Amino acid sequence: MFSGITRNVLILGVVSLLTDVSSEMIYPLLPLFLTTVLGAGPAFLGVIEGVAESTASLLKLFSGMASDRVRDRQKLVLFGYAVSACARPLIALAATPAFVLLVRFFDRVGKGVRTSPRDALIADSADPSLRGKSFGFHRSMDHAGAIVGPLVATLLLSFFVKDLRTVFLLSAIPGFLAVLLIALRVREVTQRRGENGAFMRMVPRGKLRTYLIILFLFTLGNSSDAFLLLKAGQLGVTPVRIPLLWMFFHLVKMLSSMPFGALSDRVGRRSIIVCGWCVYALAYAGFAVAATELHIWLLFAFYGLFYGLTEGVEKALLVDITDPSERGGAFGWYNFAVGAGALPASLIFGLIWQKAGPQPAFAFGALLALLSAILLALLIKIQEIPGEHRYG
Numbered sequence: 001m002f003s004g005i006t007r008n009v010l011i012l013g014v015v016s017l018l019t020d021v022s023s024e025m026i027y028p029l030l031p032l033f034l035t036t037v038l039g040a041g042p043a044f045l046g047v048i049e050g051v052a053e054s055t056a057s058l059l060k061l062f063s064g065m066a067s068d069r070v071r072d073r074q075k076l077v078l079f080g081y082a083v084s085a086c087a088r089p090l091i092a093l094a095a096t097p098a099f100v101l102l103v104r105f106f107d108r109v110g111k112g113v114r115t116s117p118r119d120a121l122i123a124d125s126a127d128p129s130l131r132g133k134s135f136g137f138h139r140s141m142d143h144a145g146a147i148v149g150p151l152v153a154t155l156l157l158s159f160f161v162k163d164l165r166t167v168f169l170l171s172a173i174p175g176f177l178a179v180l181l182i183a184l185r186v187r188e189v190t191q192r193r194g195e196n197g198a199f200m201r202m203v204p205r206g207k208l209r210t211y212l213i214i215l216f217l218f219t220l221g222n223s224s225d226a227f228l229l230l231k232a233g234q235l236g237v238t239p240v241r242i243p244l245l246w247m248f249f250h251l252v253k254m255l256s257s258m259p260f261g262a263l264s265d266r267v268g269r270r271s272i273i274v275c276g277w278c279v280y281a282l283a284y285a286g287f288a289v290a291a292t293e294l295h296i297w298l299l300f301a302f303y304g305l306f307y308g309l310t311e312g313v314e315k316a317l318l319v320d321i322t323d324p325s326e327r328g329g330a331f332g333w334y335n336f337a338v339g340a341g342a343l344p345a346s347l348i349f350g351l352i353w354q355k356a357g358p359q360p361a362f363a364f365g366a367l368l369a370l371l372s373a374i375l376l377a378l379l380i381k382i383q384e385i386p387g388e389h390r391y392g
Helices: 007-024 030-037 042-067 073-093 097-125 128-160 164-170 172-185 206-220 226-234 242-267 269-289 293-320 324-356 358-379
Strands: 382-385 388-391
Touching: 007 073, 007 097, 007 128, 007 172, 030 042, 030 097, 030 164, 042 073, 042 097, 042 324, 073 097, 073 164, 073 172, 097 128, 097 293, 097 324, 128 164, 128 242, 128 293, 164 172, 206 293, 206 324, 206 358, 226 242, 226 293, 226 324, 226 358, 242 269, 242 293, 269 293, 269 358, 293 324, 324 358
Parallel strands: none
Antiparallel strands: 382 388
16 A cells, blocks of 8 residues: 655655644634633634735745755755744743734744645655655645544543643644654655756746646635535534534545545546546535535535545646756745635635625636636646656
């Protein structure tokens, strides 16, 4: 099952698992902490998340470009994870909502610095014929952390501690273990780097630009999954069962990411992504007409397959169409495109929901997904080369 997964890919997968355990011990509890302990309102929570995600998106772009010029991506990855690991537990010391905003900002600075160089390092470390499997493995480990983190927090609060601040402090343990693993076990892979000035010239062109534009279009219809939880609540999923539904959702994502990534190594990335975007469209159409709690559970399982079909495979396709000397910059633009589309996507979806109801909002997301799938199938051409897929 794990054959062909190199040491770097394996260790970076474990690092993502530990980091997500640390993060998910905090963030499901953060709205409760802000509103009941610090007295903040929902609007301030929106400000925190908006500032945090915008910061991460911009830094992913520039850190990716920078990683093509440095000799050691591992150091950028280490620095990014270390910043987040140091900042995240400081929420336990917060006396005001503004302090939480500051901590969240530095946490996302760390994420912005590490993400694109880490993805480029995974690409450098993976066998070209197993890139889909390697990125799928990494996403599976990430989703596993999203399952374990809330479970750890729940167990701590149920049996060992009664204070949210203590849970936040204990989240430092898996975070620092992740940093230690990077420092001791992750090694740089020698790859050709860009020439002087490549930092400024690395603007998407050719098939990479076409792919990113299509991806941005899809993202405009890919609103926050919080709207799916809102729909679930409206159809009778109780607050007690919402966390179980969320963990079930992540379980589907975890179990499907590596198999579909490996499948893309054999049948091609484009067809897998097109299938994933069609699954997304069908799932959103289903959410538009769902009427019972059973529908919600079945739709979340089906929707989870979308992540398995696309998350790792989209990154593997990016590597296939990018020169090795520009991988970091390509991942920077990829992460920036996704981040730039995410905020207006949720705003548009929310406005449609508020003005016209949930059915038109879900229909809008489904239609953009179908349009993006058609454009990807028509505009990204495939050239098969023995041992790997090339897109030209």
